[in-house]
Amino acid sequence: MPELPEVETVKETLKNFIIGRSIKEVILKYDKIIKYPKVDEFVLKIINQTFTDIRRYGKYLLFDLDDFTMVSHLRMEGKYYIRNSLQEITKHDHIIFKLDNGKYLSYHDVRKFGTMELVDRHLEKSLKSISVLGVEVNSTEFNVSYLYPLIKKSNRPIKSIMLDQHIVTGLGNIYVDETLYMAKIHPRTLGKDIVYYQVEKLIKSAKEIIRKAISLGGTTIRTYQSSLGVDGRFQNELNVHTLTGQKCKDCDDTIVKTRVGGRGTYFCPTCQREDTVLIVGITGSISSGKSMVASLFRDNNITVIDSDKIYKKLLKTDKIMYNELISEFGNTIIKNNMIDRSSLGNIVFNDYNKRKKLNEITHPHIMNELRKSINEAKMNSEKLVVLDIPLLIEANLQYFVDIILLVYVNKTKQIERLMNRDNINEQIAKSKIKTQIDLESKRKLSDIIIDNNGTKEETAKQFMEIYDRLRSDGIVN
Numbered sequence: 001m002p003e004l005p006e007v008e009t010v011k012e013t014l015k016n017f018i019i020g021r022s023i024k025e026v027i028l029k030y031d032k033i034i035k036y037p038k039v040d041e042f043v044l045k046i047i048n049q050t051f052t053d054i055r056r057y058g059k060y061l062l063f064d065l066d067d068f069t070m071v072s073h074l075r076m077e078g079k080y081y082i083r084n085s086l087q088e089i090t091k092h093d094h095i096i097f098k099l100d101n102g103k104y105l106s107y108h109d110v111r112k113f114g115t116m117e118l119v120d121r122h123l124e125k126s127l128k129s130i131s132v133l134g135v136e137v138n139s140t141e142f143n144v145s146y147l148y149p150l151i152k153k154s155n156r157p158i159k160s161i162m163l164d165q166h167i168v169t170g171l172g173n174i175y176v177d178e179t180l181y182m183a184k185i186h187p188r189t190l191g192k193d194i195v196y197y198q199v200e201k202l203i204k205s206a207k208e209i210i211r212k213a214i215s216l217g218g219t220t221i222r223t224y225q226s227s228l229g230v231d232g233r234f235q236n237e238l239n240v241h242t243l244t245g246q247k248c249k250d251c252d253d254t255i256v257k258t259r260v261g262g263r264g265t266y267f268c269p270t271c272q273r274e275d276t277v278l279i280v281g282i283t284g285s286i287s288s289g290k291s292m293v294a295s296l297f298r299d300n301n302i303t304v305i306d307s308d309k310i311y312k313k314l315l316k317t318d319k320i321m322y323n324e325l326i327s328e329f330g331n332t333i334i335k336n337n338m339i340d341r342s343s344l345g346n347i348v349f350n351d352y353n354k355r356k357k358l359n360e361i362t363h364p365h366i367m368n369e370l371r372k373s374i375n376e377a378k379m380n381s382e383k384l385v386v387l388d389i390p391l392l393i394e395a396n397l398q399y400f401v402d403i404i405l406l407v408y409v410n411k412t413k414q415i416e417r418l419m420n421r422d423n424i425n426e427q428i429a430k431s432k433i434k435t436q437i438d439l440e441s442k443r444k445l446s447d448i449i450i451d452n453n454g455t456k457e458e459t460a461k462q463f464m465e466i467y468d469r470l471r472s473d474g475i476v477n
């Protein structure tokens with residue numbers, strides 16, 4: 001079934017062929033496609049009209065003529081072809097418009113589900129079918145103040161809400177699956193359980209996916225192939241839809257298929273957890289003020305799990321990890337019968353491959369401990385857990401959290417604070433920062449940003465705004 005990007009492609013392609021052309025004759029092979037007005041009146045009105053523009057609303061094509069707008073819905077299989085002669089007309093061409101250049105604009109529909117309606121120019125909203133549609137996914141009206149209340153009052157799965165054309169028009173099955181994957185939300189999560197920051201993520205993801213799909217001409221999979229020789233290329237960008245059994249690009253788990261609200265639904269069970277606890281990952285950079293924000297959560301009785309502490313503890317206590325590290329990095333990392341963190345740090349500091357090896361050894365152990373702590377919080381019926389993971393993004397651990405909170409400072413401030421904190425000069429401070437992904441790139445990957453360039457009070461105020469949002473979502477007390 002053609003979705004918004006495919007219809008957009010049809011629209012843009014057709015423009016080249018029919019704008020400025022007038023209709024000289026209408027040949028009817030199966031006139032039930034015409035829904036309004038009566039067939040005779042439709043033909044009478046449209047003869048001698050010239051195409052001035054083609055627009056789109058959701059999945060509807062709107063052909064503007066001198067005095068009228070023809071509203072066309074392709075449904076399952078509808079396509080427009082330009083035929084050079086009547087000999088090219090096939091048995092599935094149902095409504096054929098003869099143009100003043102001798103060519104034919106032909107509506108082709110194997111399943112005959114498509115519809116055509118003719119209204120006065122630009123009055124498409126007088127049709128019930130259009131007036132009941134929600135806002136368009138790629139319009140500015142599709143924003144969090146519109147969507148959040150609608151989602152929050154709903155007991156339906158988020159997948160069904162996002163597919164509901166009365167709420168948002170232009171998202172079909174393919175793009176909803178991809179949107180939920182990008183927003184890391186399980187398709188069966190009920191609307192009322194989704195939090196404000198996830199709604200923000202949903203909107204951002206949907207818009208990004210639709211923008212990309214439009215730019216690639218839509219998706220050509222077995223269910224729909226555009227006419228006029230234009231094939232979409234978005235099928236190469238799919239992350240979950242139709243990819244049952246393949247590995248997830250973010251976490252290595254396997255994509256599965258299920259049914260939600262009667263629709264085939266694809267998702268990654270690890271990236272899109274079906275869970276009762278929301279996991280917020282705090283990240284930042286050296287001396288961006290991450291631990292200060294973490295302690296604000298702690299002060300409000302939120303469980304904060306510190307991956308650095310877990311790492312330190314594991315270095316002391318985990319025999320398996322101990323042995324793995326010694327066999328990789330040698331005995332020089334031992335001091336007083338324990339692994340010396342700074343010796344280990346020195347070895348990997350300027351060596352990407354060694355750092356990678358270190359991560360490969362330590363991460364599975366750290367993740368295990370993180371999972372244990374999260375489960376403990378769940379047992380205590382906590383609904384929010386904060387993970388303090390300094391290298392969340394560097395280590396590609398985004399899949400582990402639902403929402404990324406970045407504590408941001410600009411570079412000048414960061415260097416200044418680091419010099420003060422560690423009593424070092426500017427050059428050393430700069431070299432310490434160099435090994436991390438810069439904060440500007442992290443900004444793009446984050447869902448909530450706390451700007452920590454100002455005073456402590458200013459940071460605390462931003463924290464309270466976030467806390468209040470989570471409270472109205474029922475996540476914290």
Ligand SMILES: [Zn+2]
Pocket residue numbers: 248249250251252253268269270271272399
């Ligand atoms: Zn995944």
